[in-house]
Amino acid sequence: MARRAEPPDGGWGWMVVLSAFFQSALVFGVLRSFGVFFVEFVAAFEEQAARVSWIASIGIAVQQFGSPIGSALSTKLGPRPVVMTGGILAALGMLLASFATSLTHLYLSIGLLSGSGWALTFTPTLACLSRYFSRRRSLAMGLALTGVGLSSFAFAPLFQWLISNYAWRGALLLVSALSLHLMACGALLRPLSLTEDTSVGGPGAQLTSLFHHGPFLRYTIALTLINTGYFIPYVHLVAHLQDLGWDPLPAAFLLSVAAISDLVGRVASGWLGDAVPGPVARLLMLWTTLTGVSLALFPVAQAPTILVVLAVAYGFTSGALTPVAFSVLPELVGTGRIYCGLGLVQMIESIGGLLGAPLSGYLRDVTGNYTASFMVAGAFLLAGSGVLTTLPHFFSCTSASTSRPQDLVIEPLDTKIPLPKEEGLGED
16 A cells, blocks of 8 residues: 555545544444433332443443553554444444343443443544544544534434333344444545654554653643543533522523534634644643633623523533644644554543542532532643643744654664675675
């Protein structure tokens, strides 16, 4: 296969965008809508809500912590077989879950098996997408990740309808069939060979170089801080509004307003990331700062109109930072290391996601309201935006290279080049 010097910035890349769109919908759209099954599991197994909640938590944890495995396999084998295998595992987990007789079965089938499938699916697909685009990378990311928001609207009522007509076991069988379409998404991931690939080495060499790469480590710290506060409104905003005297239905509707604004923000940010000159990290810092400010202002607002404005602002800015967050990484580590780099980032930043909600709940228990919870969440995002300013070329007036790594420590290859023999010099 001939190697390209630069990403094609289009062509088959748009089919990869389509694949990533449906893949993000079939992974995170399912995860976001899985709460519909929550009540059914509590009633069917007569278990406490806390124990049932571990089903989705295990699935998310396995997906994030298993990302480096999916990345390493994609580096070695290519993304197509890895993602297609992930689709089989995700569907098989849902299939086995439909025969569950205890929560332990659901932990193993949905949490471990489907979670492993998601780990082999999400990160390799986005990494493959990054390799196909350079100048239009942010826009491509924005379009691909809108699948999460759109599917969240569609899947929740669909899953509820399936449960009403086929019970939860029949619904899981159909969700299994839906998840099997991840194989088709994987089949669209045509391998792309770039000239940079020959110099980065195998997965082990790539991981070693990344752990010695200062900008990559700082970027990972920034995303971990951002992830700690990012999801707090999705977990506690409705409860905060109910503390203010809102009814549950209008409070839930406010989250829907934020979700719609999130979709607009992803596409708009993707377009701006490619149109605005300068490094994409600068745009990421802007959206992160605005998201942190909007979070910190939630406890201050009391009037419904102001709360709606803040929900729109949070939805737009939090959605806007997502595509550019994935676009910054190839500028730092290069497209040759994007599989391992993205997998490592996903694993480490999951620590923030796992700690954020419990910390917010703890502050609510200690203080009696959600004021400190939202303030601290905003502070985490502002701290993350501060770390982003330390990235290379942040204050530069020109865009950084979108395919070559910045300040990357590359181990010299132990390659011996034979010298030509000269006449008169024989062997000993």
